Amino acid sequence: MRIGELSRRTGVPVPTIKYYVREGLLPQGELSSPNQAQYDEVHERRLRLIRALLEVGGLKVAAIAEVLGAVDDPERPLHKVLGAATHRLGGPDATDDDAEAAAAQTAVEDLISRRGWRADPSNNAAGDLARALAALNRVGHADFVELLDAYADAAEQVARADLGYVGRRVAVEDLVESVVIGTVLGEAAFNAMRRLAHVDASARLYGDGAAGAAGATGVS
Amino acid sequence: MRIGELSRRTGVPVPTIKYYVREGLLPQGELSSPNQAQYDEVHERRLRLIRALLEVGGLKVAAIAEVLGAVDDPERPLHKVLGAATHRLGGPDATDDDAEAAAAQTAVEDLISRRGWRADPSNNAAGDLARALAALNRVGHADFVELLDAYADAAEQVARADLGYVGRRVAVEDLVESVVIGTVLGEAAFNAMRRLAHVDASARLYGDGAAGAAGATGVS
Numbered sequence: 001m002r003i004g005e006l007s008r009r010t011g012v013p014v015p016t017i018k019y020y021v022r023e024g025l026l027p028q029g030e031l032s033s034p035n036q037a038q039y040d041e042v043h044e045r046r047l048r049l050i051r052a053l054l055e056v057g058g059l060k061v062a063a064i065a066e067v068l069g070a071v072d073d074p075e076r077p078l079h080k081v082l083g084a085a086t087h088r089l090g091g092p093d094a095t096d097d098d099a100e101a102a103a104a105q106t107a108v109e110d111l112i113s114r115r116g117w118r119a120d121p122s123n124n125a126a127g128d129l130a131r132a133l134a135a136l137n138r139v140g141h142a143d144f145v146e147l148l149d150a151y152a153d154a155a156e157q158v159a160r161a162d163l164g165y166v167g168r169r170v171a172v173e174d175l176v177e178s179v180v181i182g183t184v185l186g187e188a189a190f191n192a193m194r195r196l197a198h199v200d201a202s203a204r205l206y207g208d209g210a211a212g213a214a215g216a217t218g219v220s
Numbered sequence: 221m222r223i224g225e226l227s228r229r230t231g232v233p234v235p236t237i238k239y240y241v242r243e244g245l246l247p248q249g250e251l252s253s254p255n256q257a258q259y260d261e262v263h264e265r266r267l268r269l270i271r272a273l274l275e276v277g278g279l280k281v282a283a284i285a286e287v288l289g290a291v292d293d294p295e296r297p298l299h300k301v302l303g304a305a306t307h308r309l310g311g312p313d314a315t316d317d318d319a320e321a322a323a324a325q326t327a328v329e330d331l332i333s334r335r336g337w338r339a340d341p342s343n344n345a346a347g348d349l350a351r352a353l354a355a356l357n358r359v360g361h362a363d364f365v366e367l368l369d370a371y372a373d374a375a376e377q378v379a380r381a382d383l384g385y386v387g388r389r390v391a392v393e394d395l396v397e398s399v400v401i402g403t404v405l406g407e408a409a410f411n412a413m414r415r416l417a418h419v420d421a422s423a424r425l426y427g428d429g430a431a432g433a434a435g436a437t438g439v440s
Contacts, residue, residue: 159417161370197379
């Protein structure tokens, strides 16, 4: 198909498609004449993936280029790229070696050992968790660590469901792409569901009529 | 304290502090002379909150300004502001009224009714969830809806823990600020923990030595 048809099918404007090609997110179409390229279903599928990562996953164009590069090249370490793309953290800040950071690191190591998780504490995700805990501590919520096991129970349950889904539903050739989709969009889905569950839990605690309390503690 | 001392205590450079004041994120210090402003613990605390939302929460400066504006003004609907700040979605896209969007909306309404959640389907979080499901559907993962109840079980558990924490640990005058912190940083903490639980679940399924499988399905 021509670029206009690709645009019509996906709802992505032609200049935007051209921009994605220039940035290396989308492979160039096959040239059928010096000024005309042909696109196929592979381009259409990739374009839908780009839009989903951008609009729902909140990834930046540069991060998407990194992630898709790893999807296309099995030699590139997807798990590291994906960690970097999804954690949305800035660079290490000036206070990264303070007492809060050390306490958070210890809390994460204790958690991994207490849960018997087969995961290295030097792992990206462990680092992100420690950074979140250190940040909570710095804004007066050191007690948040009390919630770690409730969070871990829930995370284990979600991870089991995710892996079961991948095992049942995903063809081997789609595995890497599906991991990207599941990690980024599954995260967006869970975050929305947590906020929805806050609304419900808050309504139960403070009553349906307590709009102020629901707004304050529930978050919609 | 002077701005230099505020900078030293928080690790935030002086020009950055001035930028936050200009953008309305941080209240101006009290002028002790025409060229010198005095800052206190309120500024220090606010500055730590800004950095946490920025670095760990991944919020943009404009979103932080909105959220803090709502924290400071009880008349502003925090739950809406917070929804908009955290969902990280772009504007509604061209395909928002397609078959996938309609199916996702129905799936979310069914979920809310099946779980007996006291939440309106027109709620922001419900809309975000529907958008994530529609995006998953568009990239070939319509079956993801099978995971909704496992995700909902986990989300309920997290929400109960969050509300319990707020009830036990948070003074009434800190309630609104704590909701912001808990929503944004708690989300970052859970997302990291989900990725960590993937590593563990993947190691259990595919064996510790299966670095490729762990990398592909586990995501570190």
